[in-house]
Amino acid sequence: MRILVFQHLAVEHPGAFTDLWLSAGHGIETVELDMGAAIPPLDGFDLLVVMGGPMDVWQETELPWLVAEKQAIRRFVRDLGRPYLGICLGHQLLADALGGSVGPMAGPEVGFAAVDLTAEGRADPVFAGFADRVDCFEWHGAEVKTLPSGGVTLAGNAACPIQAMRWGRHAYGFQYHVEITAQTVPDWQAVPAYLASLRAALGDAAAGLADEVVARLPAFGRAAQRLNGNFLSIAKA
Numbered sequence: 482m483r484i485l486v487f488q489h490l491a492v493e494h495p496g497a498f499t500d501l502w503l504s505a506g507h508g509i510e511t512v513e514l515d516m517g518a519a520i521p522p523l524d525g526f527d528l529l530v531v532m533g534g535p536m537d538v539w540q541e542t543e544l545p546w547l548v549a550e551k552q553a554i555r556r557f558v559r560d561l562g563r564p565y566l567g568i569c570l571g572h573q574l575l576a577d578a579l580g581g582s583v584g585p586m587a588g589p590e591v592g593f594a595a596v597d598l599t600a601e602g603r604a605d606p607v608f609a610g611f612a613d614r615v616d617c618f619e620w621h622g623a624e625v626k627t628l629p630s631g632g633v634t635l636a637g638n639a640a641c642p643i644q645a646m647r648w649g650r651h652a653y654g655f656q657y658h659v660e661i662t663a664q665t666v667p668d669w670q671a672v673p674a675y676l677a678s679l680r681a682a683l684g685d686a687a688a689g690l691a692d693e694v695v696a697r698l699p700a701f702g703r704a705a706q707r708l709n710g711n712f713l714s715i716a717k718a
Contacts, residue, residue: 489534492668496660531571535674564716565652572654579629589622591682602635617657666691
């Protein structure tokens, strides 16, 4: 499988998924959009993965490459009918590109949280083997407000009702960070916008977040492996 990855910040990469994909023999091509990299022809790729970033989907004037990125997402998912995996900003871009809406939250959701599967989520093969409540890691200040036509909510919580969504047969978005590794928090704390949202959300407790993540990594790693296996089975079907 040839995987095309759109990144919007070097430290927001596929994380735990990278080793899983490489060990399975998949090829990965990364496009760093925030650095001006060009989007390659899409026809040669089997899967589009779109990661997070500190920007927002509505910043098209300041970041005109967002327009081309949304066009590429639309073409890959809707016109070519190929699998898509979006994380955080990538989840929001999927909704926006297909006609949904994204907006700011009342306050950032950062740190550990739980999301509850909807009836549709419990029936979706991407969550096969998961409990009805999924422990996860969050770091976002915007959210999908309305789904695009044909979209289905698979998981949510009180802070953010659309935490996971599916459009069509195999285009998925996850607001939370399934890909988390031991380096995620240290790397993201070095980004001023992320550090500000971390302090706003957690205050003094922010100092211990990286250590808490390391303690929970075995469980997060198992969740990433299971979700990856489920998703790739859907993508290849």
